[in-house]
Amino acid sequence: AAPDAPLLQVGAITKTFGGFTALDNISVDIRKGERFGLIGPNGSGKTTLINCISGALRPQTGNVIFCGEDITQLPPHLRARRGIARSFQIPRPFKSMTVLENLMVGLDFAKVDSSLPEEDVAMSILTRMGLASKASAPTGTLSQVELRKMELARAMAVRPKLLISDEAMAGLSSSEVDEVLDLLISLGEEDITIIMIEHIMQAVMRFSERVMCLDAGKIIAIGAPAEVMGNKRVQEAYLGT
Numbered sequence: 001a002a003p004d005a006p007l008l009q010v011g012a013i014t015k016t017f018g019g020f021t022a023l024d025n026i027s028v029d030i031r032k033g034e035r036f037g038l039i040g041p042n043g044s045g046k047t048t049l050i051n052c053i054s055g056a057l058r059p060q061t062g063n064v065i066f067c068g069e070d071i072t073q074l075p076p077h078l079r080a081r082r083g084i085a086r087s088f089q090i091p092r093p094f095k096s097m098t099v100l101e102n103l104m105v106g107l108d109f110a111k112v113d114s115s116l117p118e119e120d121v122a123m124s125i126l127t128r129m130g131l132a133s134k135a136s137a138p139t140g141t142l143s144q145v146e147l148r149k150m151e152l153a154r155a156m157a158v159r160p161k162l163l164i165s166d167e168a169m170a171g172l173s174s175s176e177v178d179e180v181l182d183l184l185i186s187l188g189e190e191d192i193t194i195i196m197i198e199h200i201m202q203a204v205m206r207f208s209e210r211v212m213c214l215d216a217g218k219i220i221a222i223g224a225p226a227e228v229m230g231n232k233r234v235q236e237a238y239l240g241t
């Protein structure tokens, strides 16, 4: 691929369930390092689109190009190995295991090759995510915000090029939302591309360089956050729910 080629190219994807069209001819390019917000009312097709990108679903038509390679027919685990991470694809944490042990399970899952001992790799990820002091704490003792950070740490363990954050902020206080956002933004600064599905609009506004709004399987707006939020069709789509 050309150096300035998009990291991810979604090309004219249509996904139907029976006679119902969940995604209708969706095309979008996402550049390397971009922080991309995906919004839309319930049932608009956000999860279906993410499933087509991560491989949980295959579209009837269209294709998904990642790093210049057509991955449309690849199963999820092979997409994960190419660098697409979605936190809940990784087996759930065991409450009695420590934070460090949980992260090491994530490393095993991703079959991450490293010259460093696995524990050192896991510790360096925890440090980066602000969880180093919790390494030996049982996961069951973590607060909500610490759990969200651990989920992100587990996704980071697969060393993703593309991280999909699916409602990571739900149920957090506004200062905790800011904490998780700062973390996500710092990952973006390291050239990790992030797609964030989020219902908390202030979080979407603060996080995203670009926002795309779906409604009934179609793109109704895409562009700068303020522009998309101010869009009449976007406002109507949310009013209707």
Ligand code: ADP
Binding pocket: 017, 020, 022, 040, 041, 042, 043, 044, 045, 046, 047, 048, 049
């Ligand atoms: P969102 O994530 O924006 O809430 P979804 O992508 O989950 O929306 O769903 C879009 C539409 O597709 C909804 O109407 C939903 O009922 C439908 N849908 C999603 N998955 C399936 C499925 N496996 N079978 C039938 N319909 C589905």
